[in-house]
Amino acid sequence: MADVHSQEVRSFNMSKIKGKDTKPELLVRKFLFSHGFRYRLHDKKLPGKPDMVFPKYKTVLFINGCFWHGHDGCKYFVVPKTRTEWWLNKITGNKNKDVEHMLELKENGWNVIIVWECQLKPSERDVTLQTLLNELKNNERL
Numbered sequence: 001m002a003d004v005h006s007q008e009v010r011s012f013n014m015s016k017i018k019g020k021d022t023k024p025e026l027l028v029r030k031f032l033f034s035h036g037f038r039y040r041l042h043d044k045k046l047p048g049k050p051d052m053v054f055p056k057y058k059t060v061l062f063i064n065g066c067f068w069h070g071h072d073g074c075k076y077f078v079v080p081k082t083r084t085e086w087w088l089n090k091i092t093g094n095k096n097k098d099v100e101h102m103l104e105l106k107e108n109g110w111n112v113i114i115v116w117e118c119q120l121k122p123s124e125r126d127v128t129l130q131t132l133l134n135e136l137k138n139n140e141r142l
């Protein structure tokens, strides 16, 4: 079977391998900082080491790569044609961990927001960031 990934999808998947401080994350940080939000990064003390923590809003934010976190129904989540089973196990494992961490955070009173990287593509970006902004403001503890 032919490899149907477009070049765009392929490079998008590959760019995820670098991990921390990837471009989409910087985008979100810059946006929120410019709107006056202050946050901690990669807090190791919290379950799942959230990408951003907003103590004033009792909110944590994860910016999830569509491939590594298995974004259901997303065109960027394409299981590789080689070592398929290994990848599926790996990604299912990641997803299970994500759910565990989320439950643990919620039990401790945190609001959890997940932004998927596909939602930060140029065509989706403005809507996503605006929604995020509103959601954070709603969580502000007065």
Ligand SMILES: [Zn+2]
Pocket (backbone or CB within 6 Å): 066, 071, 074, 075, 076, 077, 116, 117, 118, 119
């Ligand atoms: Zn996605």
